Amino acid sequence: xxxxxxxxxxxxxxxxxxxxxxxxxxxxxxxxxxxxxxxxxxxxxxxxxxxxxxxxxxxxxxxxxxxxxxxxxxxxxxxxxxxxxxxxxxxxxxxxxxxxxxxxxxxxxxxxxxxxxxxxxxxxxxxxxxxxxxxxxxxxxxxxxxxxxxxxxxxxxxxxxxxxxxxxxxxxxxxxxxxxxxxxxxxxxxxxxxx
Numbered sequence: 001x002x003x004x005x006x007x008x009x010x011x012x013x014x015x016x017x018x019x020x021x022x023x024x025x026x027x028x029x030x031x032x033x034x035x036x037x038x039x040x041x042x043x044x045x046x047x048x049x050x051x052x053x054x055x056x057x058x059x060x061x062x063x064x065x066x067x068x069x070x071x072x073x074x075x076x077x078x079x080x081x082x083x084x085x086x087x088x089x090x091x092x093x094x095x096x097x098x099x100x101x102x103x104x105x106x107x108x109x110x111x112x113x114x115x116x117x118x119x120x121x122x123x124x125x126x127x128x129x130x131x132x133x134x135x136x137x138x139x140x141x142x143x144x145x146x147x148x149x150x151x152x153x154x155x156x157x158x159x160x161x162x163x164x165x166x167x168x169x170x171x172x173x174x175x176x177x178x179x180x181x182x183x184x185x186x187x188x189x190x191x192x193x194x195x
Contacts, residue, residue, distance in 0.1 A: 038077065042090050042170040046101060046138045047163050049191045051086060054079045063091065082183060086191070087173040099164045102134055102141030110169070111143040111162050118147060125149040135194050140165065142192060148178060157184045161192055
């Protein structure tokens with residue numbers, strides 16, 4: 001695996017590792033009214049989507065140099081009603097590497113490294129599917145990895161979307177209860193299509 005791809009895979013794994021208690025946080029009751037729909041923009045506006053009503057935004061801690069994630073930024077969006085979590089994180093690709101908006105080699109290598117690390121980090125993780133997508137309009141290439149695993153004390157569906165443009169890469173992770181397959185798939189479709 002190339003050095004930038006190893007770095008990218010490390011960023012992905014660090015994001016996931018920091019979220020061991022995410023489903024529990026998402027299940028906490030919200031004290032105010034339902035949160036409005038939220039527009040999320042990543043990669044200088046090339047990867048844009050709108051989360052439906054009910055998601056509350058919480059900034060993630062800044063990345064750490066010791067973990068190879070210095071400069072990483074992100075936000076966790078949680079919906080207490082559906083117990084769904086969306087994590088959107090972005091970072092600079094290592095060594096000043098620059099990639100095209102649909103750089104298949106970079107995306108494939110990075111996602112393959114992430115998939116291997118994911119199955120090692122979560123012993124019961126099962127890869128359900130892997131997809132290569134291109135967003136209409138922007139032409140941004142995305143890689144999608146769908147898994148099922150036990151996280152936060154229960155079975156979950158987890159979809160990770162990976163995109164990159166120039167010297168930046170973005171990761172969006174959608175985590176839902178395994179019992180909400182239809183809701184999970186609808187949210188993934190909404191995010192991946194840029195709606």
